[in-house]
Amino acid sequence: MLGVTGSIAAYKAADLASRLVKCGHQVRVVMTKDAQEFITPLTLQVLSRHPVTADLYDEKQSWHPGHIDLADRADLLVVAPATANVIARFAHGIADDALGAIHLATLAPVLIAPAMNGKMWEHPATRANVETLRARGVSFIGPEEGLLACGYEGVGRLWPIEGIEAKIKEMLAAKG
Numbered sequence: 001m002l003g004v005t006g007s008i009a010a011y012k013a014a015d016l017a018s019r020l021v022k023c024g025h026q027v028r029v030v031m032t033k034d035a036q037e038f039i040t041p042l043t044l045q046v047l048s049r050h051p052v053t054a055d056l057y058d059e060k061q062s063w064h065p066g067h068i069d070l071a072d073r074a075d076l077l078v079v080a081p082a083t084a085n086v087i088a089r090f091a092h093g094i095a096d097d098a099l100g101a102i103h104l105a106t107l108a109p110v111l112i113a114p115a116m117n118g119k120m121w122e123h124p125a126t127r128a129n130v131e132t133l134r135a136r137g138v139s140f141i142g143p144e145e146g147l148l149a150c151g152y153e154g155v156g157r158l159w160p161i162e163g164i165e166a167k168i169k170e171m172l173a174a175k176g
Helices: 008-022 042-047 066-073 084-091 097-105 120-124 125-135 163-173
Strands: 002-004 029-031 075-083 110-114 144-147 153-157
Touching: 002 008, 002 097, 008 042, 008 075, 008 163, 029 042, 029 097, 066 097, 075 084, 075 097, 075 163, 084 097, 084 110, 084 125, 110 125, 110 163, 120 125, 120 153, 125 144
Parallel strands: 002 029, 002 075, 075 110
Antiparallel strands: 144 153
């Protein structure tokens, strides 16, 4: 399960989805509304070869809630990129969209790859939310330091896709 949120780095999710499919993984993509401002669901649908879940209210194909089905089938929930907003929503159990609902409903391990302005990453609220999630067993990869989309230099860049892919393989292998 690949969650994509409203960061300028959302376009990199296309590369990650493509790489994972080439490795033989079944990738299901869940996008936030904000993510759709940066990349279209169609792009990720074509690359993942599965419909993209973008809204809780798109679930009209059966009586069984689609977000619960996705949560049950997930071997790993990866959120790349993850904004400060989504990290906060996960830390506080907010499930007002498909990604938040899947996060609350899944028993699968969770990997978060943050991407945001460095000031947002270093803010005490974000740091507390990250620590809350780590205490619950959520894994993080990144962010890395470098030139940010906002023009600042600092920590906040999405971890390189190759590194995220390697961490996903490691976590899936450990899960068995």
